[in-house]
Amino acid sequence: MLPLILLVDDEEEILNFLERILNSRYTILKATNGKEALNILEAEAVQLVVSDVMMPEMDGFELCRTIKSTLDHSHVPVILLTAKNTIQAKVEGLELGADAYIEKPFSKEHLLAQISSLLKNRNMVREFFAISPLVHIKTMAHTRSDEKFLSTLHNTIMKNIDDPDLDVEKLAKIMTMSRITLYRKIKALSDLSPIELINISRLKRAAELLAGGEHRIYEVSDMVGFSSQSNFARNFQKQFNMTPTEYMNSRQQEQQR
Structure with missing residues (x-):
């Protein structure tokens, strides 16, 4: 279109x-x-x-x-x-x-x-936001109003990130917005549906945890709301073009330089 x-x-x-x-x-x-x-x-x-x-x-x-x-x-x-x-x-x-x-x-x-x-x-x-593991959602803001909205949206997702059933209905209710208004705003700012944005937010949080090196992959998978480690690994590789293990290794190599 x-x-x-x-x-x-x-x-x-x-x-x-x-x-x-x-x-x-x-x-x-x-x-x-x-x-x-x-x-x-x-x-x-x-x-x-x-x-x-x-x-x-x-x-x-x-x-x-x-x-x-x-x-x-x-x-x-x-x-x-x-x-x-x-x-x-x-x-x-x-x-x-x-x-x-x-x-x-x-x-x-x-x-x-x-x-x-x-x-x-x-x-x-x-x-750039979608494919970069550690880029914050607020990079998509073009106005103060957008920045405030994205900050609230990010914090809301993070507080409920271990809930595997988090969807647009729950998100809209928590943010006291209509489902349609929330959908349109997220789509306009990110070109993603709310479910896609929630999924990417889970993966970005996982990238932060993996980069920290304090948790095993299966622990991170559970912490960010994925039903299984294999499902998490598939989603991670599809989004960032590398497996969780490859990502952890690359971060460790960067820190050793």
């Missing part, structure tokens, strides 16, 4: 122009002001917003501020388009959390490159 992008501008001609530029690479949704855009964000899993600044009802600055301060949407990159070319306007947009600020008139190539770069960088961060 193509990434879903929301375009926001009160001028229909500009919306149509932006759609023509982008619709070969992205799925496009359109809104004519900030309030309409927020309603779309509530209903759709938007991956990036391109918004004008000067609009009725709710302008681009207020839209950006609301997106970046709302847990459900704070992970969504925002590109602001504006005819205001003053330093003050740029600073205001960036202070509100905008990921990029593009002056009008702009080149098609510049906009395409900016969108591609933001989405690509997010994907690289997600992939």
Whole structure:
């Protein structure tokens, strides 16, 4: 599926122009002001917003501020388009959390490159987190709101990591969130389902314990909630491309250098 992008501008001609530029690479949704855009964000899993600044009802600055301060949407990159070319306007947009600020008139190539770069960088961060045994979940945060959410999520999983039945229902209940909201937030930030993220969190905690060298593999397997050592070993190798034993040996060799 193509990434879903929301375009926001009160001028229909500009919306149509932006759609023509982008619709070969992205799925496009359109809104004519900030309030309409927020309603779309509530209903759709938007991956990036391109918004004008000067609009009725709710302008681009207020839209950006609301997106970046709302847990459900704070992970969504925002590109602001504006005819205001003053330093003050740029600073205001960036202070509100905008990921990029593009002056009008702009080149098609510049906009395409900016969108591609933001989405690509997010994907690289997600992939690096997933394949790196000791990289913390907070590396995927792009806002303070995201960092707070990921920290709470990590701590909740760690407190219940020895429970082999920990799933999205239990996790949502402990975090006092709806299952759907939790699923959408985790998926948007990590591109993983909650079950996949719980499993990776188990394996990352196992990597920490194995690196410490104080526990045997079967003990670590039990401590992080796996039903059997063989199941744990298979999952570990699939995720990190090495067996638990190979990982322990590599860590020991690094410490001896």
